[in-house]
Amino acid sequence: MDMLNIKINGVSYQVPKGVTVLEAAKAAEIDIPTLCYLKDINEIGACRLCLVEVQEMRGPSLGPARMVTACVYPVTEGMSIVTNSEKIKKSRKLNLELLLSNHNKECLSCVRSTTCELQKLCRDYGVDENHFSGKKTQTAIDDSSVAIIRDNSKCVLCRRCVAACKNMQDIGVIGAVNRGFDTVIGTSFDKDLASTTCVNCGQCIVACPTGALHERDDTDKVFAALDDPTKHVYICTAPSVRAQIGECFGYEPGTDCEGKMVAALKRLGFDGVFDMNLTADLTIVEEATELVERMTKGGTLPMITSCSPGWIKYCEHYFPEMTENLSTCKSPQQMFGAVMKTYFAQKMGYDPKDIVFVSAIPCTAKKFEVGRPDQNAGGVPDVDVAITTREVGRMIERAGINFRALKDEKFDEPFEISSGAGVIFGATGGVMEAALRYAAEIVLGKKIEKVDFPEVRGTEGIKFASYDLGGTKINVAVASGTKNAKKLLRGVQSGEYDVQFIEIMACPGGCVNGGGQPYQPASVRNSVDLRAVRAKVLYNDDASRDLRKSQDNSGVKRLYDEFFGTPGSHKAHEVLHTSYIKRGM
Amino acid sequence: MKKKLTSVTFNDSAEKREKLLAVIEEYKGKEGNLLPVLQKAQEIYGYLPPEVQKTVALGLEVPEAEVFGVASFYAQFKLNPDGDIAIAVCLGTACYVKGSGQLADKVTEIVGLHPGETTSDGKYSFEATRCIGACGLAPVMTVNGDVYGRLTPADVAGIIRKYQ
Numbered sequence: 241m242d243m244l245n246i247k248i249n250g251v252s253y254q255v256p257k258g259v260t261v262l263e264a265a266k267a268a269e270i271d272i273p274t275l276c277y278l279k280d281i282n283e284i285g286a287c288r289l290c291l292v293e294v295q296e297m298r299g300p301s302l303g304p305a306r307m308v309t310a311c312v313y314p315v316t317e318g319m320s321i322v323t324n325s326e327k328i329k330k331s332r333k334l335n336l337e338l339l340l341s342n343h344n345k346e347c348l349s350c351v352r353s354t355t356c357e358l359q360k361l362c363r364d365y366g367v368d369e370n371h372f373s374g375k376k377t378q379t380a381i382d383d384s385s386v387a388i389i390r391d392n393s394k395c396v397l398c399r400r401c402v403a404a405c406k407n408m409q410d411i412g413v414i415g416a417v418n419r420g421f422d423t424v425i426g427t428s429f430d431k432d433l434a435s436t437t438c439v440n441c442g443q444c445i446v447a448c449p450t451g452a453l454h455e456r457d458d459t460d461k462v463f464a465a466l467d468d469p470t471k472h473v474y475i476c477t478a479p480s481v482r483a484q485i486g487e488c489f490g491y492e493p494g495t496d497c498e499g500k501m502v503a504a505l506k507r508l509g510f511d512g513v514f515d516m517n518l519t520a521d522l523t524i525v526e527e528a529t530e531l532v533e534r535m536t537k538g539g540t541l542p543m544i545t546s547c548s549p550g551w552i553k554y555c556e557h558y559f560p561e562m563t564e565n566l567s568t569c570k571s572p573q574q575m576f577g578a579v580m581k582t583y584f585a586q587k588m589g590y591d592p593k594d595i596v597f598v599s600a601i602p603c604t605a606k607k608f609e610v611g612r613p614d615q616n617a618g619g620v621p622d623v624d625v626a627i628t629t630r631e632v633g634r635m636i637e638r639a640g641i642n643f644r645a646l647k648d649e650k651f652d653e654p655f656e657i658s659s660g661a662g663v664i665f666g667a668t669g670g671v672m673e674a675a676l677r678y679a680a681e682i683v684l685g686k687k688i689e690k691v692d693f694p695e696v697r698g699t700e701g702i703k704f705a706s707y708d709l710g711g712t713k714i715n716v717a718v719a720s721g722t723k724n725a726k727k728l729l730r731g732v733q734s735g736e737y738d739v740q741f742i743e744i745m746a747c748p749g750g751c752v753n754g755g756g757q758p759y760q761p762a763s764v765r766n767s768v769d770l771r772a773v774r775a776k777v778l779y780n781d782d783a784s785r786d787l788r789k790s791q792d793n794s795g796v797k798r799l800y801d802e803f804f805g806t807p808g809s810h811k812a813h814e815v816l817h818t819s820y821i822k823r824g825m
Numbered sequence: 826m827k828k829k830l831t832s833v834t835f836n837d838s839a840e841k842r843e844k845l846l847a848v849i850e851e852y853k854g855k856e857g858n859l860l861p862v863l864q865k866a867q868e869i870y871g872y873l874p875p876e877v878q879k880t881v882a883l884g885l886e887v888p889e890a891e892v893f894g895v896a897s898f899y900a901q902f903k904l905n906p907d908g909d910i911a912i913a914v915c916l917g918t919a920c921y922v923k924g925s926g927q928l929a930d931k932v933t934e935i936v937g938l939h940p941g942e943t944t945s946d947g948k949y950s951f952e953a954t955r956c957i958g959a960c961g962l963a964p965v966m967t968v969n970g971d972v973y974g975r976l977t978p979a980d981v982a983g984i985i986r987k988y989q
Contacts, residue, residue: 406888412888412889412890413890414890415894416898417890418897419899426890426893428878428882428889428892428893429830429875430830436889
């Protein structure tokens with residue numbers, strides 16, 4: 241590799257040719273502040289907070305010092321970089337004060353207070369929030385969506401959300417509209433977000449440095465239910481929540497906090513804290529049964545997984561001709577709710593109306609999913625409230641529970657048992673691997689020893705693998721992120737890819753990188769592969785278990801024995817399966 | 826300036842639509858195609874209603890929000906059609922210092938429109954233009970392309986009346 245000799249703040253370094261000033265400084269452990277920059281998806285040099293002074297070689301000697309944006313400026317041989325001169329600090333401070341001049345400074349009540357990147361920069365640089373005052377851009381809050389709220393009064397026009405939506409997800413329902421002082425991030429023709437093709441993935445929220453984008457906060461609904469003595473209030477937590485909830489309480493990304501999470505939820509006063517891994521296992525049994533049936537009886541192939549509600553809405557808008565390819569299985573969240581309002585209600589002698597079932601999920605699209613039609617097996621909505629990992633964190637804080645001091649506790653019966661297959665649902669490729677562990681046994685008609693399918697693991701956008709199950713060949717594909725989903729499905733439609741089973745997750749990396757996961761600032765997102773670090777928790781958990789296959793989960797077996805009969809039975813279809821809408825554009 | 830969305834009902838014609846689809850076909854897949862396609866679309870329709878922007882978005886496989894972003898950014902794109910009585914007041918420097926701001930206020934008072942708007946029935950439209958090259962006559966306004974110069978606010982009502 242060609243190396244360049246440069247100086248940063250007077251110290252000599254060698255860096256590879258082609259890196260930016262920001263990357264060179266990072267390698268030298270020198271932090272340069274950024275606001276608009278998100279590695280690989282938003283590199284536009286717009287916010288001017290990463291300004292540094294550089295001198296470049298002009299012939300035999302250094303030329304004059306110039307201010308450049310570190311995030312996009314490439315290093316050159318002999319370059320001398322100063323990252324923190326008085327001039328630079330003043331300039332960054334001035335830029336921050338200018339941003340604040342058009343900012344709604346209601347920080348005290350802002351959902352991003354203490355996690356806001358703008359707030360941190362302002363504190364770091366000692367800005368005067370009232371240095372410039374005057375007219376502000378007229379904005380209105382768009383709270384039309386059940387999942388995502390947009391408040392442009394807190395927007396700094398960094399366009400990270402636009403980049404997440406368009407460049408990363410290839411959707412682009414939001415963009416910069418109008419011009420100059422009137423510029424806002426908006427939708428086409430000022431439509432409500434709810435009437436666009438937004439899939440509610442929430443990647444815009446986790447990309448946003450401020451409080452301009454946030455999930456609809458449903459914590460009050462949960463607190464109200466907990467306070468109502470006539471209600472039986474239960475919560476279940478999705479596979480990936482345990483891997484991320486710790487981040488709300490200062491743990492490093494990739495810390496498994498299952499025991500503390502369960503303990504905290506019990507202290508909030510739920511009548512039962514259940515593990516959604518159980519219905520992840522149930523989903524696998526139903527879905528793999530459906531797959532084998534489609535393959536043997538000539539059903540629509542390839543069959544595509546249906547666990548990710550962001551992906552479902554994406555398919556309905558962008559590939560309405562492929563909704564028959566979607567597995568009719570409800571997602572694990574909805575299956576859990578359906579089981580609660582039918583089997584569990586019967587077992588306990590409760591009226592389904594008196595059960596409030598809350599799901600804790602890494603996902604903003606699940607807030608949309610709870611209101612979908614054909615998701616009410618017990619005559620009432622399967623799930624009453626879906627709250628994100630962030631909201632769970634806020635509830636625990638608000639209730640005055642010292643999360644870090646809690647002793648580990650276990651999930652409640654009768655929904656406490658889960659397999660490793662259910663756990664890995666939270667990472668891209670996990671559902672596929674879990675399904676393969678089951679499908680292999682059905683097709684082969686005997687127990688399998690090898691339960692690892694490493695070909696479908698990892699954070700790559702699209703993965704392919706082929707398996708020979710006792711003479712039956714099956715080609716599978718896994719895609720995460722809607723951009724990759726589009727690429728894969730176009731290839732399937734054109735005949736380029738011959739696959740029978742596809743797993744798709746709307747968020748790149750799967751649920752561990754969901755739009756409802758704890759905020760991590762750009763400084764972390766740009767240097768840590770959160771998808772991989774968080775997914776590792778789930779794969780470690782899976783590997784540490786004796787119970788690795790969904791079909792060996794005695795909790796799932798009990799559900800079939802006591803209620804559903806056999807996988808794919810009429811009853812199972814009534815309760816655990818759903819239908820889709822061809823939405824189009 | 827924030828552009829106003831139109832409230833005028835869109836009247837498409839098979840002929841115009843065919844032309845637009847041909848333009849889209851010609852530019853599809855080419856880099857930097859959005860701006861020229863929007864320009865040609867405006868040549869065909871006279872303005873860029875949401876329906877036309879949607880057709881362009883679908884045809885070029887560009888997100889609708891991006892098409893709208895471009896259409897709302899550039900001054901050359903009109904989101905409202907010319908009215909049957911299309912009024913324009915020049916806000917170029919010469920006209921402005923000669924008081925065309927007051928002419929614009931007068932137009933707003935008479936027809937109830939702000940610059941960039943068209944009445945829902947399509948009868949009146951009002952635009953604030955950049956310099957139209959008639960600085961010697963400043964301040965000027967035009968109605969349906971006819972130029973009126975050296976005006977005072979008191980002249981505006983009479984000029985508009987001629988077209989009613």
